[in-house]
Amino acid sequence: MSIKSKRDYILDCFRNNPGKELKLKEIDEMVKAEYLKDTGSTDIYTNRTVRDLPKRGFITELNGYIKKPKRGVYTLIYGKIPSIKKSPFSTLDKKKIKKRDHYKCQMCGIPETREEILAIDHIEPEDSGGKGEYNNGITLCGKCNNIKSNLKVTTFGKKMFEKYRKIMLKKGDSEIVDFLNEVLEIYKKYNRN
Numbered sequence: 001m002s003i004k005s006k007r008d009y010i011l012d013c014f015r016n017n018p019g020k021e022l023k024l025k026e027i028d029e030m031v032k033a034e035y036l037k038d039t040g041s042t043d044i045y046t047n048r049t050v051r052d053l054p055k056r057g058f059i060t061e062l063n064g065y066i067k068k069p070k071r072g073v074y075t076l077i078y079g080k081i082p083s084i085k086k087s088p089f090s091t092l093d094k095k096k097i098k099k100r101d102h103y104k105c106q107m108c109g110i111p112e113t114r115e116e117i118l119a120i121d122h123i124e125p126e127d128s129g130g131k132g133e134y135n136n137g138i139t140l141c142g143k144c145n146n147i148k149s150n151l152k153v154t155t156f157g158k159k160m161f162e163k164y165r166k167i168m169l170k171k172g173d174s175e176i177v178d179f180l181n182e183v184l185e186i187y188k189k190y191n192r193n
């Protein structure tokens, strides 16, 4: 008998191979080899325990979590599980936003057609905590949406800044409001839309 549990052997295996994609069979072989050293036996079967690990979430002993990037492959990722909690728009809000924006892309102005279905995007990005709410939504075409997701300030668009400013005014974030005021002044100065 070994004083280490099956789980300990498996966790050790991940600990020794952080970030590496390990196949079920590889894990089983590595564990068997270690178990053999400790006990003289290979009578240990790991598959079921390994398969269960991704469901366990954050594993304190590993200071990370087990991800299953593809079938039969497991890997240790250090750190907390990234929050995938996004804030999408409801169907109703999407409809209302499009209507408010006159069914036109708010950056380039192209109208919605059967070929070009406009999308609703977050003005304050989701990653910064922007919510999928009416006031944080903007109607964009695919092209402008791509530009926006690259966050190139120079092509961000006056309307976007104006709407962002409105939201930040409400939020009372005076630093961003000051910044946006200056940006909008520059649009005025160069007579750009």
Ligand SMILES: [Zn+2]
Pocket (backbone or CB within 6 Å): 105, 106, 107, 108, 109, 110, 140, 141, 142, 143, 144, 145
């Ligand atoms: Zn557009």
